[in-house]
Amino acid sequence: MxxxxxxxxxxxxxxxxxxxxxxxxxxxxxxxxxxxxxxxxxxxxxxxxxxxxxxxxxxxxxxxxxxVAIDPGLPSLSVEPREAIGRTLVRHFLTLWEENGELTALIRVGATDPAAAERMQSVLREQLIPLARRVGPAPEQAPARAALCASAVLGLALTRYVLRFPESMALGHNEIVDWLGPTLQRYLTAPTP
Amino acid sequence: MxxxxxxxxxxxxxxxxxxxxxxxxxxxxxxxxxxxxxxxxxxxxxxxxxxxxxxxxxxxxxxxxxxVAIDPGLPSLSVEPREAIGRTLVRHFLTLWEENGELTALIRVGATDPAAAERMQSVLREQLIPLARRVGPAPEQAPARAALCASAVLGLALTRYVLRFPESMALGHNEIVDWLGPTLQRYLTAPTP
DNA sequence: TACGTTTGCCAACACGCGTTGACCAACAAG
DNA sequence: CTTGTTGGTCAACGCGTGTTGGCAAACGTA
Structure with a gap:
């Protein structure tokens, strides 16, 4: 004042x-x-x-x-058909990652700095787990299912944007969506194997 | 002398x-x-x-x-039935990662050091891609399929051993094999989506 | 014009780093 | 016992770092 x-x-x-x-x-x-x-x-x-x-x-x-003060908010997925969530999520993360490099910085720093690692974990807790709870079959499995999704998405980001493997950078957007989409879909909605 | x-x-x-x-x-x-x-x-x-x-x-x-002068050699997978390669691979990497921390060091350093990143890439080139070429349907797709496998495995290692997400550390070995096994199996052997 | 605030540059501080060379103790061979 | 080699410690160097305070110019206001 x-x-x-x-x-x-x-x-x-x-x-x-x-x-x-x-x-x-x-x-x-x-x-x-x-x-x-x-x-x-x-x-x-x-x-x-x-x-x-x-x-x-x-x-x-x-x-x-x-x-790195950004919020990678998930889009309103409630309007999406439940069978397309995997592909939609992959597409969302893909564009998110390519248009601002803060996320790459967050992985690079998080690899050695616990504070940055915790910031990434908060995204898991506050966004991915609730989503898994909404679309998944058993609410108590939501943390495990969300963690698997995080590992799939972050694994691609690691090999493609951080380690910069040529084989990973050569993948096209549609190719990635076609391969990772079903993976996330299964992690989120498939019955326990 | x-x-x-x-x-x-x-x-x-x-x-x-x-x-x-x-x-x-x-x-x-x-x-x-x-x-x-x-x-x-x-x-x-x-x-x-x-x-x-x-x-x-x-x-x-x-x-x-x-x-970090170690060689994470793949086991002799030629004797394995072709439908179980995914699960076998996941189990192999899992034990490999837990019994020697050099691989965690390699990820942590590779996140900022190109030389370490290249060392990881060499594992992809010399071991994972040949394997994908042997078990996969189309040899020219081997690099892409192997890169997807690397992203899946390294993603789990990132969230579990580097970032140390509690939700990822809580997963049991069998749970990981049950979820990631089919993923690798699909990346390696499924027809192009 | 005169004055207080904002914006910026400069020089320096203390500290921890990788790295080096001089020096001492323990041992093996004659 | 003497001598050369090996294993190990100590003190220091040069450098780059994050960080600080002082000083000069530009600006807004009266």
């Missing part, structure tokens, strides 16, 4: 710099992981001084938190 | 230290990744001086290379 009429923060002159830093940070974290993505390198990419990063984001951990 | 009768290297007094260093290095690399697993920390675990690591392994890269 500043007493002024403006309720939300006024647009500051430095917002452009803030955004530039954040964009450079996202690229560097996605490409190099946490330790190798140095503040100096990010600042060099953004054409500013390293001390500006500290001023605007506090410290390196704060920068990373701001860089 | 030293002129002595012994042809192969004699057992040296320092072999115990060498082994201790290597064991500590494996644990640290698996737990922390390449950058956070410092030579000083590894030496502290092994109760020796950091300079010994340099003397015996040259430099940090050499230490890591020695720590």
């Amino acid at each position: 500043t007493g002024s009429t403006e309720n939300q923060q006024a647009a500051r002159r430095s917002d452009a710099t803030r955004a530039t830093i954040l964009a450079a940070a996202r690229e560097r974290f996605a490409a190099d992981g946490y330790e190798k993505a140095t503040i100096r390198a990010i600042a060099r990419d953004a054409n500013i001084d390293p001390s500006m990063v500290m001023r605007y984001y506090g410290n390196k951990a704060g920068l990373f938190a701001a860089a | 030293t002129g002595s009768t012994e042809n192969q290297q004699a057992a040296r007094r320092s072999d115990a230290t060498r082994a201790t260093i290597l064991a500590a290095a494996r644990e640290r690399f698996a737990a922390d990744g390449y950058e956070k697993a410092t030579i000083r920390a590894i030496a502290r675990d092994a109760n020796i001086d950091p300079s010994m690591v340099m003397r015996y392994y040259g430099n940090k890269a050499g230490l890591f290379a020695a720590a």
Whole structure:
């Protein structure tokens, strides 16, 4: 409450710099992981001084938190036919992954940083498990079924976007949907084997 | 040739230290990744001086290379019935992963180090693709089918041993084989969807 | 014009890193 | 006992890191 009429923060002159830093940070974290993505390198990419990063984001951990603060919300799947959920999910994750590299950064960093790993786990807990509970046969199996789906999707992301196996990068979108779709469908809805 | 009768290297007094260093290095690399697993920390675990690591392994890269110098050879699958390859493969990888942590280290480091990533890729090329070519329907599809298998297996390893999702760690061995077995079986042998 | 705030750059700090070379103790051979 | 080799410790180097505080220019306002 500043007493002024403006309720939300006024647009500051430095917002452009803030955004530039954040964009450079996202690229560097996605490409190099946490330790190798140095503040100096990010600042060099953004054409500013390293001390500006500290001023605007506090410290390196704060920068990373701001860089990966996105929410990969699942689409409204309630309108989908139950037999197509697998394919729809794969398509959703595929486009999600290709259009913003924060998710690649999250895997790269999560491989060594427990905090980032927990952030990924929260997506599992708050989105994938509830979905499995809605569409699956037995509610108490939802965590296991969701975990299997996560392993399938993250496995593809790992080989394709992180490790960059040529054989995995060569797969076309439709090919991936055709192969992984039935897998997720089975993990979610098939009876216990 | 030293002129002595012994042809192969004699057992040296320092072999115990060498082994201790290597064991500590494996644990640290698996737990922390390449950058956070410092030579000083590894030496502290092994109760020796950091300079010994340099003397015996040259430099940090050499230490890591020695720590992950293992060959996850596939068992002789030619004797297996063709319909059980999926389940057999899953069981094989599962035991492989649990009894030596080098593979976890390889994923953790491969997430940020291209050299380690290439080492993983070589397993795909030299073992999984030939297998897919032997058991699959169309030889030219072998790389794609093998890449899908790798994504399934590595995805489970990622969520279970690297990110350590509780929901993934809670899965029992038989449960994993029952769910992932048919997936690999389909990736390897099913007709193109 | 004068003044306080914002935006940015520069130089430096303390720290931990990989790595090196000098030095000492234990052992084997003469 | 003497001598050369091996196993191991210690202290230090150069470097890059995250982080800090001071100072100069640009800006908005009166």
